[in-house]
Amino acid sequence: MISVFKKIWFFSGKERNNLTRSIVAAFFHAVFNAFQFVAIYYMLKCLFKQNVVQKDIIIVLVVLIISLIGKIITQNVSQMNQTHAGYFMAANKRIELGEKIKRVPMGFFNNFSLGKLTTLATTNLTQIESWIPVLLVNVLGGFLNTFIFVLSIFIINFEIGFVALIGMIVFLFVTFLMEKRSRKNAADMSNIQTRLTKNVLSTIQGMQVIKSYNLCGENNKSLNDAIDDSYKTTLSLEKMIIPYTITQRIVIGMTIVVMLLFCIKLNLSGNLSIVDTVVLMIASFTIFDGLIGAGSNMAILRIAENAIDSYEYVNHMPDIDEGNISSLIQNHNIDINNIRFSYDNRRVLDNVTCIIKENEMTAIVGMSGSGKTTLCNLIARFWDVNEGEIKIGGNNIKDYTIENLMDNISMVFQDVYLFEDTIENNIKFGYQNATREEVVNAAKKAQCHDFIVSLPQGYNTSIGEGGASLSGGEKQRISIARAMLKDAPIIIFDEATANVDPENEDKLKLAIESLTKNKTVIMIAHRLKTIRNANQILVLNKGCIEQRGTHEELMRQGGIYKDFVNAKSVSENWSLNN
Structure with a gap:
């Protein structure tokens, strides 16, 4: 007692x-x-x-x-x-x-x-x-x-x-x-x-x-x-x-x-x-x-x-070990050195090494299960590598405070989650002290201002849990507006346009171009036309980087990337004949 x-x-x-x-x-x-x-x-x-x-x-x-x-x-x-x-x-x-x-x-x-x-x-x-x-x-x-x-x-x-x-x-x-x-x-x-x-x-x-x-x-x-x-x-x-x-x-x-x-x-x-x-x-x-x-x-x-x-x-829940570097990160080059990562006993990434340069776009392609999303999650420290290291600005990401690291990274996911709140508060989620004017400017750049003002209460419109009352393209553009308002120097796109209809794809393309100006961009994409102009394309296969280069270089090399482009071209031109 x-x-x-x-x-x-x-x-x-x-x-x-x-x-x-x-x-x-x-x-x-x-x-x-x-x-x-x-x-x-x-x-x-x-x-x-x-x-x-x-x-x-x-x-x-x-x-x-x-x-x-x-x-x-x-x-x-x-x-x-x-x-x-x-x-x-x-x-x-x-x-x-x-x-x-x-x-x-x-x-x-x-x-x-x-x-x-x-x-x-x-x-x-x-x-x-x-x-x-x-x-x-x-x-x-x-x-x-x-x-x-x-x-x-x-x-x-x-x-x-x-x-x-x-x-x-x-x-x-x-x-x-x-x-x-x-x-x-x-x-x-x-x-x-x-x-x-x-x-x-x-x-x-x-x-x-x-x-x-x-x-x-x-x-x-x-x-x-x-x-x-x-x-x-x-x-x-x-x-x-x-x-x-x-x-x-x-x-x-x-x-x-x-x-x-x-x-x-x-x-x-x-x-x-x-x-x-x-x-x-x-x-x-x-x-x-x-x-x-x-x-x-x-x-x-x-x-x-x-x-x-x-x-x-x-x-008893485990904590991510946090470093003590809280000072401003001076440059945003990402160095990935010999990393290995497994889910339980299943190896997902094996000896991956690459450099993602500041203010450039690096695209990551590969078959499902090749480790694309896992690599991005490791950069954001959603998980920690089993071996090797990831550096941003010359320091191991484990040496930064979690707050400092996350202040420098924005992520736009394939499956967007919006909270049961107003559209304005959802856009302000990454920057709570933003003014209405800043929210509107971000929404305009993300090509979602017009549909927001057409709603019954505009930016004060409450949306259902998960954004149930909005279309997939509308949710994606709001998530991009959220990332714009945060204005982080590193942007990670995890197949952000995979499930978007053609009508919204052009608007999303404009929104992404506006968001990625002067940023270090990492983009996972199945729609290859969104990454043709990438400064670097990494081709993952079974947890390893099998090819790297620009679109033109990889097409000349042949191999997985070229086969991937040809297969996509065939599937896009496919039609059902009577």
Whole structure:
């Protein structure tokens, strides 16, 4: 039980003071609650003595008013601080998680890690923000409330107070056993929740394929199994708790019976006054209310504690080693020296060496799986090379701070992702402090201003997640406007025109020409007419650079590049004849 409180205490971080204030307020709430017991006891004393005077009534009223006001104030303070602690505790951890993800190699991410991170950011942190502060304060408040009442009974009569204390200790022992037993189930619940989240995400992302193959409903076995496992684990947890909660009730019930019997026995023997007997008999039915609530919450608190334990996954996520060079990069030549890279045990790049000169265009072509995108990702340090080195401006990219390196690189991807926000904010994503005028200028250069102003709210138009309300060409031009606004000296195009229709291709070509002026450009392209004028073309084959040169040089050489151009020419002139 102490370990739970200790974990919550350390996890709370900046919200520790708010959590402390909430607990202290809960303690005083229990004290003010006990004042009611004092007032009742005092009034019964006066009534049985049959000498109630105005002074006694005033004293009782004052004590009750102090109790009421004190409870209202302490309840308010406790609730406000615990609410603040809960939501800001989770918010701080979500921000911390977001910052951590920025420093994690892209190779870390897979179906499991994405499901795990989604569960952490949603389910687990929601449990923490909603449950932990409230449950913690309720558990401690319940224990404190009962303990103060037991102390009050001790003052009236030691024997009955001792019975109440023994009942409280036995109750806590049963709670400890329940809390210990629930650990395994809580851990299983977290794993099941991760699996369920992963399957839900996969189902949503692949809904088009699932529908086309009629895998909805009962046919989606993986999702159904995850839902069933979640149901069974939750039900198992509830069934496991039931015997302990019943035992808790039995312990409390037996304690109350024994207290009542002692009250009657002591009264009949003349060792307990009628007033004390009545008060203690009334108290025996009420003093354990807080304890019962605390015991019920302990099992739930264990699940919330497991949510804290699961956050350790974030602390074990690997960081990209970061250098300390933060000064301005003077030139943007890219030297790639004998690099090798593998995904797990599959070699993707093998002994690749080349120089990408500043303010020139280098094109990369090759069959699918030849390593084109991987090479670009290594330059941007989405992954790190296994062997060799990549230099920019004469320094190994590992020696730069991540922020400095990324300030010098813009990437335009084949699959553009736009955020569920306004078009203006999507363009400003790489340069948050840009003015509206700068955004519009970038949009005009990227050939997307005209279609933006034709939208209902222009630049303030909100687009769906991923840019679902825009065409592929429109999304590509917005991504180019985003890159223009960032104005990085190195531009990487990863097949940016692969899926664009002919109507938008000319506009994209103009946008790319505007973006790449006086830049170091690396372009992966399947449409060869976009790279004919490249200063250098690298031909990758099975992870190695097999050819290099200009378009004319490579056509004279023959080999893969010439075969590639001829095959493209044939495919572009292909038609379906009746």
